[in-house]
Amino acid sequence: xxxxxxxxxxxxxxxxxxxxxxxxxxxxxxxxxxxxxxxxxxxxxxxxxxxxxxxxxxxxxxxxxxxxxxxxxxxxxxxxxxxxxxxxxxxxxxxxxxxxxxxxxxxxxxxxxxxxxxxxxxxxxxxxxxxxxxxxxxxxxxxxxxxxxxxxxx
Amino acid sequence: xxxxxxxxxxxxxxxxxxxxxxxxxxxxxxxxxxxxxxxxxxxxxxxxxxxxxxxxxxxxxxxxxx
Numbered sequence: 001x002x003x004x005x006x007x008x009x010x011x012x013x014x015x016x017x018x019x020x021x022x023x024x025x026x027x028x029x030x031x032x033x034x035x036x037x038x039x040x041x042x043x044x045x046x047x048x049x050x051x052x053x054x055x056x057x058x059x060x061x062x063x064x065x066x067x068x069x070x071x072x073x074x075x076x077x078x079x080x081x082x083x084x085x086x087x088x089x090x091x092x093x094x095x096x097x098x099x100x101x102x103x104x105x106x107x108x109x110x111x112x113x114x115x116x117x118x119x120x121x122x123x124x125x126x127x128x129x130x131x132x133x134x135x136x137x138x139x140x141x142x143x144x145x146x147x148x149x150x151x152x153x154x
Numbered sequence: 155x156x157x158x159x160x161x162x163x164x165x166x167x168x169x170x171x172x173x174x175x176x177x178x179x180x181x182x183x184x185x186x187x188x189x190x191x192x193x194x195x196x197x198x199x200x201x202x203x204x205x206x207x208x209x210x211x212x213x214x215x216x217x218x219x220x
Contacts, residue, residue, distance in 0.1 A: 008199075
């Protein structure tokens with residue numbers, strides 16, 4: 001072993017988002033240039049407004065994700081702090097929270113898995129995917145989490 | 155990007171959205187070259203830690219040079 005990194009993932013590839021959402025629900029749809037996403041409609045302060053956004057920004061997006069049977073949608077907006085996009089939604093909706101994770105963590109995870117697989121295959125490498133209920137963390141070895149492990153080899 | 159026999163890159167994607175990458179079986183700084191394509195595809199490195207093998211290889215190399 002020679003090094004360990006923690007990577008801050010930038011969501012920049014909409015084609016990968018389209019593949020990633022199918023991991024969460026096979027009927028999920030990405031609508032490009034939708035302009036708005038469905039949510040409660042006004043901020044009532046029960047959920048913090050994401051960093052870099054104002055209350056008046058909520059509900060506006062570039063693109064949006066719909067999941068079958070879930071009223072609220074996930075907006076994809078330009079990252080106000082850097083490269084690519086960020087996911088924004090009213091995660092008060094428990095069905096949306098269950099599908100995407102609180103604050104979209106499962107959506108980010110699905111994007112990372114798909115983007116990693118695509119990059120490795122493009123580089124001519126093999127990828128083996130394993131879902132683990134207790135995946136030991138690399139930086140905090142005493143902690144374990146539910147996760148997906150990708151092993152990349154020649 | 156070419157990996158040799160015994161070299162492996164492990165990517166752990168946790169359910170809280172965080173990602174950790176581990177390079178195994180590399181000598182010295184070659185591990186950074188091997189994982190560069192992932193950083194380019196995914197984003198920025200937030201934290202990095204060299205493991206004991208990284209330094210062990212470097213020391214051996216320094217001893218040979220000295």
